Amino acid sequence: MAHHDRRTFLRAVGLGTTGVLASNYATDGVAAATTITIEGAGYDIWNARDEFHYYYTEVDGDFDVSVRVDSLEDTDDWARAGLMVRQTLNDDAEHAMIRKTPGNDTSFQWRSDDGNQAESTTSDDGSGEAEVSGGTMTATWQRLVRSDDTIEAYGSTDGENWTLIADISPGEIDFAGSAYVGLAVCSHNEGTLTTAQFSNLSGLSPGSNEDIGSVEVAGSVSTDSGDGGDGGSDTDPVVSTGSASSVDESSATLSGALDDLGGASSADAYFEWRESGASAWTATGAQTVSSTGSYDRTVSGLSADTVHEFRAAADASDGDTAVGSTNSFTTSSDGGDGGSEGSGANFDLSDGFASPDWFDDSVxxxxxxxxxxxxxxxxxxxxxxxxxxxxxxxxxxxxxxxxxxxxxxxxxxxxxxxxxxxxxxxxxxxxxxxxxxxxxxxxxxxxxxxxxxxxxxxxxxxxxxxxxxxxxxxxxxxxxxxxxxxxxxxxxxxxxxxxxxxxxxxxxxxxxxxxxxxxxxxxxxxxxxxxxxxxxxxxxxxxxxxxxxxxxxxxxxxxxxxxxxxxxxxxxxxxxxxxxxxxxxxxxxxxxxxxxxxxxxxxxxxxxxxxxxxxxxxxxxxxxxxxxxxxxxxxxxxxxxxxxxxxxxxxxxxxxxxxxxxxxxxxxxxxxxxxxxxxxxxxxxxxxxxxxxxxxxxxxxxxxxxxxxxxxxxxxxxxx
Missing domain, CATH: 2.160.20.10 (Single-stranded right-handed beta-helix, Pectin lyase-like)
Known part of the structure; x- marks a missing residue:
């Protein structure tokens, strides 16, 4: 049965696609009482490249995820917040997203392959996929489902009765086995953060967050379990990976942040690192922290002139673990020629009176x-x-x-x-x-x-x-x-x-x-x-x-x-x-x-x-x-x-x-x-x-x- 025929049949018997799929996927996630607050900037999630803040985890195979979008600050009519599945964390990645906007209700968008122009149920090229009039609907709740290679997007006003917005079949969009699933927030206003709040996240436990693309103002994630801060709700901690500094031929100082304890009283914060391409990670020593904030650790014994990967991590006292995104740095050459990053050129950018020290990762x-x-x-x-x-x-x-x-x-x-x-x-x-x-x-x-x-x-x-x-x-x-x-x-x-x-x-x-x-x-x-x-x-x-x-x-x-x-x-x-x-x-x-x-x-x-x-x-x-x-x-x-x-x-x-x-x-x-x-x-x-x-x-x-x-x-x- 073709997927459109199957969908028509399910609606006819009053189930909708979710009536069949709901029992097939795990529904564990962040506790319903938990409020997730995400601040995100970025020009857009559209065209061939994206800029936004992402709170996510990697999922292998099928999934069924739902969330309530409680609020979204109106920084632009096309600011957006919602569930996303993304093949990679590159800014031009293949993706699919249910988007809630201040001025345009809820609709569905996708990029069929890396670097392609995005389409949506409200665009000329994508409107044919829409299952709702005009490609958009009023919805407080969102649901994103992957069934084999089909992506299905739903909206709801109560979290129980779901309306199919669109489903995208293989050939139009093809995800590999594993992908990144999470919550995306974009202000559609460069240099300005918008704030979105979510609750009742089900089927997903994000542990990492980062800005995707060339975002001018860094975003953030925080969670509130609604228990007065006593740790009574079992939610996951949240960490973010920072940058490497003081990099020489054999050592570097790694930075990260514990953004949320997830209701735990403390967490052991540390880093994992490896040479690029290696299969195993090496963990640094941990430092026990009882509040959110940044932390760092110096690693040594690194190979010179080599690309290294690292990520922040934390083990909460209640047994939950968070791992941040993977970033990289390159150790300098040990050639001793005084040049920059292994080059034989004798003259570095800082050798004159001018200094490039204004430059950092926030540009x-x-x-x-x-x-x-x-x-x-x-x-x-x-x-x-x-x-x-x-x-x-x-x-x-x-x-x-x-x-x-x-x-x-x-x-x-x-x-x-x-x-x-x-x-x-x-x-x-x-x-x-x-x-x-x-x-x-x-x-x-x-x-x-x-x-x-x-x-x-x-x-x-x-x-x-x-x-x-x-x-x-x-x-x-x-x-x-x-x-x-x-x-x-x-x-x-x-x-x-x-x-x-x-x-x-x-x-x-x-x-x-x-x-x-x-x-x-x-x-x-x-x-x-x-x-x-x-x-x-x-x-x-x-x-x-x-x-x-x-x-x-x-x-x-x-x-x-x-x-x-x-x-x-x-x-x-x-x-x-x-x-x-x-x-x-x-x-x-x-x-x-x-x-x-x-x-x-x-x-x-x-x-x-x-x-x-x-x-x-x-x-x-x-x-x-x-x-x-x-x-x-x-x-x-x-x-x-x-x-x-x-x-x-x-x-x-x-x-x-x-x-x-x-x-x-x-x-x-x-x-x-x-x-x-x-x-x-x-x-x-x-x-x-x-x-x-x-x-x-x-x-x-x-x-x-x-x-x-x-x-x-x-x-x-x-x-x-």
């Missing part, structure tokens, strides 16, 4: 899923602390105007893009905010299709900004400078960047550009570490009036002016390699500088002219140690640029030219010649738009993006 994650200006702009100009990740590669045409990062605390992780990464063209990319990190991005501004991008850098920071880091970026084909630091800025780092081929005559009118990097008047605490400047006629770099800078371990190739300083400039210039091919003067000129271990190739080239040499460093980043100049060229040519283990043809060409001491002195390039005919450059790149789906962890975000960075910096390294 919102914004995904760029298409190689368009609008998609990137929406992510980088969002508000609040945020991480921008890429699920596409490709060339992003900025259309002839600058693209600005306008709000503070933005981390742009270009390393998360699939090969060959992200390249920006035809517009300045500018950080006009504070506390930002830009990694593994290429920008090739060029003269523009109409020749009107006059005076644009490829990448820079705006005047008056502070605490910004540009790391492993490529900046080329600028029509003024290629990569610069704004006026009156403070605490700026440029590290491991590849800066080359400013356009000498981009418009064919004799205008004389082809500059590398300018450090604007009044810029304080600028750190230029481990960069490569190549094939520019000057400003390698230019340190303007009243600037204070550290210029350490950089390679400068093919210029006729190099490091120029104004008279009141102060700098520490240490361990740099100058390789002039067309020099009309000395490589370091003017200003006031402490000079140490700088070399020229050929060595007959004069090093300084008119520079007032200081006897000690006027400034230096705390804890930073410069490499010997003899190691700099090999190191920088291996690690500078957007994706040194995955270089595009132009970046590879520059590195080869430096190694072989070859290449044209200038990229002359009048507009038409540069775009259409210049064989060495080849015009604007057209990168393939490859895509992948990122599984962004709810904790350990810094370790996760560091592992992605390692994957594009070190040949043979794998992403997380």
């Amino acid at each position: 919102a994650v914004h995904r760029v899923t298409e190689a368009t200006r609008s998609a990137l702009e929406a992510a980088v100009q969002a508000s609040g602390p945020r991480l921008v990740v890429f699920e596409t590669s490709g060339t992003i045409d900025l259309g002839g105007s600058e693209l600005e990062v306008t709000n503070d605390q933005c981390w742009i992780a270009g390393q998360t893009a699939p090969s060959p990464g992200i390249t920006l063209t035809q517009g300045l990319f500018q950080v006009s905010a504070n506390d930002c990190v830009v990694q593994h991005i290429r920008s090739r501004v060029g003269p523009g299709d109409s020749g009107d991008i006059q005076g644009n850098d490829s990448i820079n920071s705006a005047d008056g900004t502070s605490n910004n880091i540009f790391d492993h970026c490529t900046a080329s084909w600028g029509v003024d400078e290629c990569m610069s630091v704004g006026y009156d800025t403070t605490d700026t780092t440029l590290s491991n960047c590849l800066v080359y081929e400013g356009l000498h005559d981009p418009y064919g009118d004799g205008s004389d550009h082809n500059y590398a990097s300018l450090i604007g008047d009044g810029a304080d605490n600028v750190a230029l570490l481990g960069n490569v400047w190549a094939k520019t006629r000057g400003r390698v770099p230019r340190l303007k009036s009243e600037t204070t800078s550290v210029v350490a371990n950089n390679v400068m190739y093919f210029f006729n002016e190099a490091t120029n300083m104004d008279g009141d400039t102060e700098a520490s210039i240490v361990g740099n390699v100058y390789i002039p091919q067309d020099l009309g003067d000395t490589v370091i000129e003017g200003g006031n500088a402490y000079l140490e271990d700088n070399v020229t190739d050929p060595s007959s080239t004069p090093l300084t002219g008119g520079t007032s040499e200081l006897s000690s460093r006027p400034l230096w980043p705390s804890g930073f140690s410069a490499m010997a100049s003899g190691d700099v060229e090999s190191h920088n040519l291996s690690y500078a640029g957007a994706r040194p283990a995955d270089r595009t043809s132009n970046d590879s060409r520059i590195v080869t030219e430096i190694q072989d001491r070859e290449g044209d002195a200038y990229t002359d390039s009048p507009y038409d010649y540069w775009i259409a005919d210049h064989e060495e450059v080849g015009g604007y790149p057209q990168l393939p738009e490859n895509t992948h789906s990122l599984n962004v962890p709810n904790s350990g975000l810094r370790e996760w993006i560091d592992q992605w960075a390692l994957a594009v910096e070190e040949p043979g390294a794998s992403p997380p």
